[in-house]
Amino acid sequence: MPDIRFEATINGRKVKRSAKPHQRLLDFLREDLHLTGNKEGCGAGECGTCSVFIDGVLMKSCLLPVAKAQGADIETVEGLARTGELSLLQKAFHKAGASQCGYCIPGMVMAATAALRANPFADREEIKERLGGNICRCTGYQKIFDAVEVARDIQNGQATMSALDEIDAEAGDYIGKNVRRLDAPSKVSGALKYAGDMVMPGMLHVHVLRSPHAHAKIVSIDTSAAEAMEGVEGVITCDDVPGEDGFGVFVHDQPVMARGKVRYVGEAVAAVAAEDPLTARRAAAAIKVVYEPLPAVFSAEDALKPGAPVLHDYAPDNITTHIPIRVGDIEKGFAESDLVIEETYSTQAIEHAYLEPEAGLAYVDHDGVVTIVSPSQNITHHRHMLAKIIAKPIAKVRFIMSPVGGGFGGKEDMIYQGMLALLAMKTRRPVRLVFSREESIVSTAKRHPSKTTLRMGLTRDGRIRAVDFRMIADGGAYGLSTEGVMRKAAILGAGPYNIPNLVMDTYGVYTNNTPSGAFRSFGALQTQFATESHLDIAAERLGLDPFEIRRINMMRDGAMTHTKQKLRSVSLGRCLDAAEQGSGWEKGVPSQRGDTRRDLDRDDIRPPVSLGARFAVNGKQEAAE
Amino acid sequence: MARKRGRGMAACWYGIARTATVDRAAAWAEIDDGGSAKIVTGVTEIGEGILTVLAQIAAHEMGLKPEDVVIGDNDTARAPEAAHAGATRQTYMIGNVVALASREARGKLVDVMSDIWDVEPETVRTANGEVWAENTNHRISMGKAVECCKQRGVVPVGSASFGTDTTGLAPEDGAGRPWQAYVFGTQVAEVEVDTVTGEVQVLGIWAAHDVGRAVNPKGVEGQIEGGIVQALGQGLMEDYQLKDGHTTTHGFAKYILPTSLDVPRVNSFIVEDPDPIGPLGVKGIGEPAMVPTIPAIMNAIYDAVGVRITELPATPEKVLMAIRAKEQEESQVAAQAAE
Numbered sequence: 001m002p003d004i005r006f007e008a009t010i011n012g013r014k015v016k017r018s019a020k021p022h023q024r025l026l027d028f029l030r031e032d033l034h035l036t037g038n039k040e041g042c043g044a045g046e047c048g049t050c051s052v053f054i055d056g057v058l059m060k061s062c063l064l065p066v067a068k069a070q071g072a073d074i075e076t077v078e079g080l081a082r083t084g085e086l087s088l089l090q091k092a093f094h095k096a097g098a099s100q101c102g103y104c105i106p107g108m109v110m111a112a113t114a115a116l117r118a119n120p121f122a123d124r125e126e127i128k129e130r131l132g133g134n135i136c137r138c139t140g141y142q143k144i145f146d147a148v149e150v151a152r153d154i155q156n157g158q159a160t161m162s163a164l165d166e167i168d169a170e171a172g173d174y175i176g177k178n179v180r181r182l183d184a185p186s187k188v189s190g191a192l193k194y195a196g197d198m199v200m201p202g203m204l205h206v207h208v209l210r211s212p213h214a215h216a217k218i219v220s221i222d223t224s225a226a227e228a229m230e231g232v233e234g235v236i237t238c239d240d241v242p243g244e245d246g247f248g249v250f251v252h253d254q255p256v257m258a259r260g261k262v263r264y265v266g267e268a269v270a271a272v273a274a275e276d277p278l279t280a281r282r283a284a285a286a287i288k289v290v291y292e293p294l295p296a297v298f299s300a301e302d303a304l305k306p307g308a309p310v311l312h313d314y315a316p317d318n319i320t321t322h323i324p325i326r327v328g329d330i331e332k333g334f335a336e337s338d339l340v341i342e343e344t345y346s347t348q349a350i351e352h353a354y355l356e357p358e359a360g361l362a363y364v365d366h367d368g369v370v371t372i373v374s375p376s377q378n379i380t381h382h383r384h385m386l387a388k389i390i391a392k393p394i395a396k397v398r399f400i401m402s403p404v405g406g407g408f409g410g411k412e413d414m415i416y417q418g419m420l421a422l423l424a425m426k427t428r429r430p431v432r433l434v435f436s437r438e439e440s441i442v443s444t445a446k447r448h449p450s451k452t453t454l455r456m457g458l459t460r461d462g463r464i465r466a467v468d469f470r471m472i473a474d475g476g477a478y479g480l481s482t483e484g485v486m487r488k489a490a491i492l493g494a495g496p497y498n499i500p501n502l503v504m505d506t507y508g509v510y511t512n513n514t515p516s517g518a519f520r521s522f523g524a525l526q527t528q529f530a531t532e533s534h535l536d537i538a539a540e541r542l543g544l545d546p547f548e549i550r551r552i553n554m555m556r557d558g559a560m561t562h563t564k565q566k567l568r569s570v571s572l573g574r575c576l577d578a579a580e581q582g583s584g585w586e587k588g589v590p591s592q593r594g595d596t597r598r599d600l601d602r603d604d605i606r607p608p609v610s611l612g613a614r615f616a617v618n619g620k621q622e623a624a625e
Numbered sequence: 626m627a628r629k630r631g632r633g634m635a636a637c638w639y640g641i642a643r644t645a646t647v648d649r650a651a652a653w654a655e656i657d658d659g660g661s662a663k664i665v666t667g668v669t670e671i672g673e674g675i676l677t678v679l680a681q682i683a684a685h686e687m688g689l690k691p692e693d694v695v696i697g698d699n700d701t702a703r704a705p706e707a708a709h710a711g712a713t714r715q716t717y718m719i720g721n722v723v724a725l726a727s728r729e730a731r732g733k734l735v736d737v738m739s740d741i742w743d744v745e746p747e748t749v750r751t752a753n754g755e756v757w758a759e760n761t762n763h764r765i766s767m768g769k770a771v772e773c774c775k776q777r778g779v780v781p782v783g784s785a786s787f788g789t790d791t792t793g794l795a796p797e798d799g800a801g802r803p804w805q806a807y808v809f810g811t812q813v814a815e816v817e818v819d820t821v822t823g824e825v826q827v828l829g830i831w832a833a834h835d836v837g838r839a840v841n842p843k844g845v846e847g848q849i850e851g852g853i854v855q856a857l858g859q860g861l862m863e864d865y866q867l868k869d870g871h872t873t874t875h876g877f878a879k880y881i882l883p884t885s886l887d888v889p890r891v892n893s894f895i896v897e898d899p900d901p902i903g904p905l906g907v908k909g910i911g912e913p914a915m916v917p918t919i920p921a922i923m924n925a926i927y928d929a930v931g932v933r934i935t936e937l938p939a940t941p942e943k944v945l946m947a948i949r950a951k952e953q954e955e956s957q958v959a960a961q962a963a964e
Contacts, residue, residue: 046877097843100851101672128885135877138672140850141885143843172688172752174681175905178843179691181677183670214870265870298870325799346936349865350858351874353882369702378709380667383701401699401710404671408855409711411671438875446865487794488644491803496638504799512870518711520855521912524639525919532635532920533935536927546924550636564800571835571898572636572809578833578894579634579811590924592931594631600815601630605829606890608628608817 008072010035011079019066026050026061029076036197037077037106037190039405041135041355042437048134049107049355051114052076058114060133077106077190080113089113089151090188094180095164096147100138102187103355103405108134109188112148120155122148125607137353137406195374195402196359196434203361204233204273206423206433207280208416209287210443211262211269214512215296215309218261218269222288226272229286231279234427236419237270243391247414249381249518250483251320253312256389256418261294263311263477264512266442268416273423273431300451300474300509311477311510318510320475321483323490325504325562333466333501337457341537344453345530349446349474352519356405357440362420363430369396370421375404377412389418390425397421409518413445413480445480445517448473448508450489450526454534462544462552466501467494471527473516475508480517482508493527494562495535496572497553502562536590545587547580627821630828633924634813639913640804641837641900642714642789649788650718651705654683654726656734656774656781660754660767662689664726665697667707668719673911674844675715679723681840682905686727688751689767705784713909716840717806721903722787728904729783737774737781738763787903806900806908810834812853814889814921818929823945825861826887827922833894837908842895845910850891852914858883860919861938 041047115130153159246252274280360374379399475482652666757764899906932947
């Protein structure tokens with residue numbers, strides 16, 4: 001199809017350009033006009049980070065073919081601060097601390113602008129509903145609501161601009177002060193460049209071919225058709241790795257691209273660098289891979305059974321890690337107990353869902369230094385691993401950490417930087433890879449799904465005498481952070497309580513599922529969920545208030561931890577007091593007493609949500625109750 | 626009544642910085658021309674607010690305003706090692722090392738000024754971009770003080786390294802010192818359970834967390850609020866599902882995340898039990914913020930409707946099935962009692 005002649009007013013300026021008929025408005029704005037303030041988060045209209053105004057209406061530019069905006073008046077986040085001065089809402093986001101990673105924030109600012117345009121007097125509940133189409137993964141939204149409320153009040157004369165002023169600490173004491181975030185202006189304005197926003201002259205675009213099989217032998221890879229395509233500058237497979245192929249946070253068991261076999265669906269098998277993303281994608285599809293499917297295993301329990309398919313030769317029992325902790329004599333402890341409670345707990349895999357999908361740029365500089373720019377959470381370690389993989393001295397490998405649009409542990413794995421380095425070396429040109437949301441979801445680490453069996457013995461007066469704790473976690477196809485996650489799960493799992501007799505075992509197990517890896521709270525979330533649920537069961541059985549049973553057992557100053565470390569100061573008692581008093585907790589046994597509690601429905605909660613539009617707009621009710 | 630309220634609580638603990646291994650970080654500092662400052666360390670914002678925290682610490686230590694501090698990029702070829710952005714380690718490891726490097730840079734400037742003014746170094750004060758000597762008329766801008774240093778051939782720079790006194794775990798019983806700083810926390814949750822649909826709404830969370838010393842309280846709240854909402858997602862809705870290794874939740878239409886309508890009002894209570902080892906007393910908050918949330922919510926669901934969810938997530942279907950199973954059990958017990 002021929003190019004279209006596109007005319008529109010963009011941020012107050014007339015624009016006339018040719019555009020591709022298949023182009024989305026988002027790509028046209030970002031790639032052709034270099035307006036990278038609005039981001040791509042999902043490409044499916046679900047996250048809102050690409051939101052722009054089309055003739056004054058908030059729309060998701062990832063869903064809009066550019067031709068649909070022909071002749072329109074388009075406003076992007078760059079248009080809000082046209083004079084260089086931030087808009088009132090942008091200033092309010094800055095003051096309120098409403099931005100964290102910042103990736104969702106341009107879209108969020110657009111949605112908030114739309115909300116206050118639609119109803120300048122919107123209350124907090126209406127603001128929430130009007131922001132309901134925009135996802136933020138960092139902030140928990142509260143400070144965003146605060147920001148919109150401050151802007152609304154200033155706009156309506158109920159507050160003054162001084163509410164946005166920076167504090168000036170007396171005597172220069174800046175510890176403990178709510179200094180406004182220094183990075184916020186660049187985030188609320190869309191000026192900050194994330195890796196996927198960066199371009200370099202002569203830059204090529206990368207597409208990765210991924211495994212459609214959970215477990216299969218690779219019989220052959222034929223890249224000749226892809227290499228012969230016009231615009232293709234380089235194709236790589238594991239054969240292009242010059243050094244020791246393997247990465248991982250603890251055990252280096254994952255090749256840059258599959259070597260000999262694939263172990264999960266979505267594993268990288270080959271990669272292409274081409275003049276444009278479409279050519280790269282077509283060339284990747286032209287690579288012919290012959291697979292021979294192997295028996296696969298999809299649960300940790302099955303992987304531990306004798307005769308289960310083995311993923312890695314070095315671990316014939318499929319166990320990545322086992323962490324044991326032992327204190328006292330468990331049998332004696334249970335014998336001394338008046339009450340023994342046993343329960344099983346399970347947790348699911350979850351996705352980090354940072355709004356910024358993985359992206360990176362690589363080039364070889366004038367001194368032959370292989371340079372990777374990416375939102376890596378651990379450039380120090382990545383540098384060591386990549387140097388071995390590409391067989392260069394450490395000083396010839398350079399990692400630059402670009403602004404991270406959300407990480408939560410998910411960007412600790414060197415899952416794609418190896419491919420970028422190899423393609424930059426092979427093509428001698430800068431290369432850029434930007435993951436789609438789907439690609440990010442299938443190919444990157446998840447939180448370890450877990451199954452825990454917990455047996456706890458207590459005396460009649462609520463003292464824990466024995467704990468037998470066993471967690472089995474599905475680590476998926478590669479080790480990534482599994483070893484560390486199991487270690488933290490074990491050290492912290494039994495909770496901050498004095499337990500004289502303890503058997504704690506955590507196991508990380510290989511399966512053909514998507515690999516599990518680092519995720520904020522790193523194993524401690526799964527194990528302490530079990531322990532803290534269990535303590536409430538025990539409290540009910542023993543007739544104790546839940547705060548009380550924890551106080552009876554809690555570690556105090558000078559306590560010995562389960563790993564036999566003597567603690568200095570233990571603040572748990574202060575935290576229990578603060579939460580109990582702060583919430584106005586009514587003491588009592590946790591025996592389904594919700595109906596009779598008198599501490600509910602205070603002023604410091606939010607109202608429950610009920611469905612249905614219920615807002616007056618311009619004096620008219622949108623819909624009847 | 627179709628909707629029932631309940632409350633639950635849970636506590637937690639967490640270790641600060643890398644686990645069961647020696648952690649370390651380094652930084653360089655310079656008080657620059659015009660009275661600004663440069664801090665170079667291997668760290669970049671991942672959203673938690675570390676750049677602002679480091680600027681506050683450098684400003685506090687050197688006697689500048691935070692907006693006068695420039696933080697260099699995280700670049701393995703241009704900045705000293707500060708290792709990874711994770712493990713609730715940035716404020717602790719990098720905050721402490723920036724304080725130490727800033728002190729050294731300030732010390733060089735103070736030495737020059739005390740010599741020029743002929744006063745004891747301890748009487749030289751720096752704050753908010755000014756340098757003065759106590760009980761004297763000597764008072765100049767930081768920019769002027771830097772000029773004085775340079776005329777004497779001194780560039781006020783500092784560098785520092787900060788490491789932890791930690792060990793691995795013994796392979797038999799796990800004995801060891803995995804961290805030198807620990808934090809604790811407690812959260813209370815209030816929920817409303819719809820007994821017709823099984824839907825759980827978390828209306829309020831009261832979160833008390835020890836952070837050592839809060840450098841930026843609003844930033845700490847931001848970490849608590851964000852952590853709680855991520856935990857709420859895992860507790861109630863998020864579920865990465867696979868069928869024979871293929872995901873069935875490949876986008877945000879299938880993989881459900883908390884939105885603005887799902888989040889509770891979070892009331893944060895910052896507890897400060899300063900770390901006795903590091904120079905600043907700071908510890909951390911990023912990860913521990915989400916540890917007690919899920920059990921607090923599950924305990925609150927039990928309080929509201931008497932069902933204990935032990936398999937996450939507590940989706941409406943799962944809660945409803947548990948409520949129905951409980952009702953059935955209760956009616957059978959009642960029927961048996963009547964016989």
